Amino acid sequence: MNRAAQLTVITVAIALIATLFAFNSDQPTTAQNTEENSPVRFLDGGLESNFPESIRFFTSFESDIEIDDVRVRFTTGPITTGQYDYLDIDERSESLFDGELLWRVNTSARYLPPGTTVDFVFEAIDEDGNEYLSEQYSQMVFDARFEWEVVSRGPIHVYYHGPVQVRAERLAEAAQESMEMMGPITGSEIETPIVVTLYNNNAEMIGAVSARSATISRELITEGQAFFDHSVVLVLSGSRDIGTLTHELTHILVGRAAGGSTALVPLWLNEGLAEFGNLDKGLSYVYFLDWAVDTQRLIPFTRLQTFPGDPNLVIVSYGQSRDFVEYLIETYGADKIAETLASIGEGRSGDIAIRNIYGKTIQQLDNEWRDNIGADPYVPPTPTPTPEAEATETSGYKLLTLTPVEGGIAVGETGTEPTPEPTITPVPPTPTAIATEAPEVLVKATDEPTEQPAPEEDSPTDEPTSSGGLCNSNGNGPLEASALLIAGLLASVFVFRRNRV
16 A cells, blocks of 8 residues: 555544544443542442332432432343333432432332342433443342341252241252252253242241232132242242242243243143152152043143143143153153253244254154053044024024023023033142243142042043133142042042943
């Protein structure tokens, strides 16, 4: 390059630098300003927990200039998006100010589980839009009703209160064992800390769990609740707390492995993995699975997107999901489970991810598993065309209504009410549920029914229609039935098999 060309390049570069400098000098600035020569100097700041009602952000600062607003920006977990709100400002002197924000957490939209770590920073904004930042803060939100201590094992931190240190240590060790087992299977990282908040009785737990309807609160006891976005698990101390905790921890790992796309993870895969990772497995699932095989009540995995309404089939759903996941791991290897969750994390649906990774559809894998346990294959029903009714003013059809309507038949009148199918009413001590944008809830029924299971007919019944249920995809929780119920169930299976012979 000759000298003239070099001078030209240098001249252009200087002009560009000058232009950029002039442009930037007109823009609002953002900087951390705690130095003595800064026009705004934050003196302190923090967070005070008044859980379960609210948390309070507070700060004090000096300012030599006019400040329009002061706000706090914060995140409430490793997966959550940032939020912000404006502080109320109180002028202590000409240049000294106090600010605070009361942030309520007793609503479903703003609920924070106790044990959540909040990262936050304060911003002062002048009339030109320049922002002056405080230092970064990080504090944990505790349940203000109790004094907490902690037991840690690896990434697991169990917070407890009262004389239950030994139980907390036992839970921490079980949680670490489950994490180390399920991390490679799910393909999840297990270094990010998980906080476990342990409550000693149901009265304490009621005030800590997220808002639920009055009916649910009366009828159910929450034994565990997992919050994937916050990496927090609440656990009720009791005979099944190890099973509850290890089940819920697996849901957090599934969410991590799926990159937060938990809504795309099939229910059977989420629940099956959670029960596979449960270190305190019960026998109810085995008995109910045998019953479902003998009475042809297995639910096709293509339809197991939500739990069925029948409580018997809810237990069957858990049992067959766990057994199916175990079959896939033993037959195809654990790596394919991790690959499936990673594929879901890239935005693919569960059906597509399964087909890509296994080279088979869910229905094909379902029938392989059925053959392995001695069940009949699932054959989808052949759709039949519905004859169109002739359009007339009086079509001959009557409306089926809940209340009397002219030309209709009220439900319950002779010939209109379906004959109920005999059912087994289990005692589900620990079903789990997750609402949209809310944590999953592990619950159990408080009243134990006395109805015994009835013998089943030889012919298969219609497949249940999914109608919501106790949990969905981040829903989760092991179910157990009473010994009396299981004995009745075994008797019905014995009668059924004897009649078949």
